[in-house]
Amino acid sequence: MAEILKYQPDVIIEKEGFDDHFHEHHEGDKYQSNFLSTYLFSMDHKIIARQFLITGIFWAIVGAAMSLVFRMQLGFPEESMAWIKPLLGKWIEIDPDGVGTLSPDFYYALVTMHGTIIVFFVLTAGLSGTFSNFLIPLQLGARDMASPFLNMLSYWFFFLASVVMFISLFVSTGPFAGGWTAYPPLSALPQASSGSGAGMTLWVVSLVFFVVSVLLGGINYITTVLNLRTKGMSMWRMPLTIWAFFITAVIGLLSFPVLVSGFLMLTMDRALGTSFFLSDIYIAGQALDYAGGSPILYQHLFWFLGHPEVYIIILPAMGIVSEVMSVHARKPIFGYRAMVYSILAIAFLSFIVWAHHMFMAGVNPFISNFFVLFTLIIAVPSAVKVFNWIATLYKGNLRLNTPMLFAIGFVSMFISGGLTGIFLGNSAIDIVMHDNYFVVAHFHIVMGVAAFFGMFAGVYHWFPKMFGRFMNETIGKIHFWGTLIGAYAIFWPMHYMGMAGVPRRYYRFDVFDTFRHFDTMNKFITIAAILVFAVSLLFVINFFYSIYKGKKVEDQNPWQANTLEWSTPIHPVHGNWPGKIPSVHRWSYDYNKDEREYIPQYVPMTPEEAPENH
């Protein structure tokens, strides 16, 4: 093994870097002059990233806690829930014997809110908001985003969306309860269910704010990547993280507006009496005068966003995993270009597969064939990526620290969940599987758990850069193994339940003869969920404790990584580099090349290094 080298980024950058005269303008200090503009209404991308992360953690706790409540209902339907009455209030009904039951309406609200919160607020805003903001300028050698102001707005729109959604949890009729996909008529008729009134109004308002946040952020990410790369940072030298964030933003920019159009039509149906999505509806024996609309139309619009959305969630995680894995395997990522091309292929295909969510919704079976075909083709670029990750690990000098473990865990989860996707992608098999626990298992493993793993890998890996301290490794490893084993324990059995036909979103199964024999399994899943929640709390404690008390970072480049963020001071200033910005001479994956253990991107090529070798 080559010896560990030390580079002196400050010296090299002073000599080789690019002088953009940034500090002559004193712009850097102008808008960081007081507490409010430094920590709250900050325009610094590093602060905004942390705001996204901490808001995301808040929502993750809320969303996960909700899942515990409905898991308790599913695992132990006979037990009294009176003890959480102080928290849930009237949603726990107490009978004369003092036995508390969860109100079925609220059960649906919990399932709905859990999905909405985790998909949008945690795995979209918390994941891509955090890491795109943090890493795009740092890894590209930029002072900040193209428009720091829009960037700040992006966070505050997310915050506004959060506030509105949070309020909806407390309205007297309850939050929206028609599923995270908000299909009409439940979402279109305020009188359809108790959550369909005020709860749904707040839901839609919140999500519109959320889309604004995504679009403002996305426009900024794209513009920054295309325009503010430092000298020498060609597209083909960008780390895979940046490629992933960039393409994610493009997908978001093209798919979220479609959702907005759907929401606009939905709102008109709700408020102005139009019939875009409604037809021939009876409520309580009363015919409503909506005519001529089609609920399937909403499903098309929703899933035209909805499917790309799942890749908006997973691509950043994939980028993070590629980067973390290469650093801690001390090897170049295997098949860099193939990685980029498969991101592009996935992004393109993600727009033409949406109807695989609607095989059973009355879509023409002949048209379904096309969607089957494209859906199955997505497995190809996905498999390319998996192959490359495994090949990156092969014969590497693996450092099995927490970020690396989570990166490897990601690959495991992605394989397990991706394979079941191929089952579901066949419309004939989907006739049986649709809307049952097999689907729940599929998307929780491939999207939920895998994306969380990518996020954890990123948090553990970049925590030293964000806060100047390390997170505790021992707790980190407990967190990893607990989550890995626990998550499989939760979701693996669900495949069997699905194959036996157990439908999703039911309030209880013990009353059905067909499903009663899953009682033990349901208890097992619930207990596993509680354990995973407990180790996740360990993570949260570790996170906040380490911000203040973690081991201090002494070395500018603690992981011996090649990317530019590790050439900034341990506590980066506003504008990221105190003097010149680094100029880039090579790609970001020169690990163990020419007898050198690693060569950061700002190190010039030696004469022996042929220029075409990146």
Place this chain on the structure above:
Amino acid sequence: MSTVTIKPRNRYKIHPQKFALWSAMASIIMMFAALTSAFIVRKAAGNWLEFELPSIFYVSTFVILLSSIIMHGSYLAYKRGKAAIYRWGLVLTFLLGITFVVMQYSGWTSLYEIGVELNGNPSGSFFYIISGLHAAHVLGGIAVLFVAISHAFGLSFKISDKRLLRFELSLHYWHFVDFLWIYLLIFLLIQ
């Protein structure tokens, strides 16, 4: 808008803010693409009310087209240092923009009078939502024009990179809503 000052470098063929605006246009296009494809799908399903567009919509099309041309003239005048044409061209554009929105509104009322209701057959609802959403984007453009006018009259005339850039941003957006309407009108006519 505060932007971290990066010295203009020739490597960048396009200014970041311009690029950001174009990205925003792409997402606006997707919004309308969603509505128009929903329109096609819904229409194919039958039970579709056919109606003739009131002629005022053709006049309004002419008006917004004219406003675009005039704004372009104002832009060229600005570059050549002709302050008066620049200023009054903007005012004219602004007035024509408002005229467009008013005409759209009166078009909607005359549609309503011939029995095409917002909450009737989806064919009407689609027309209102598409043209209404477009009008909302025009209103955004009118607000931008208002700012441009206040700059044109409030600041002393000067040709600077920064003001040129601002002008170009406003101009591109205005052309964009103009062409968007023409596309939508053609779509609604041939559909």
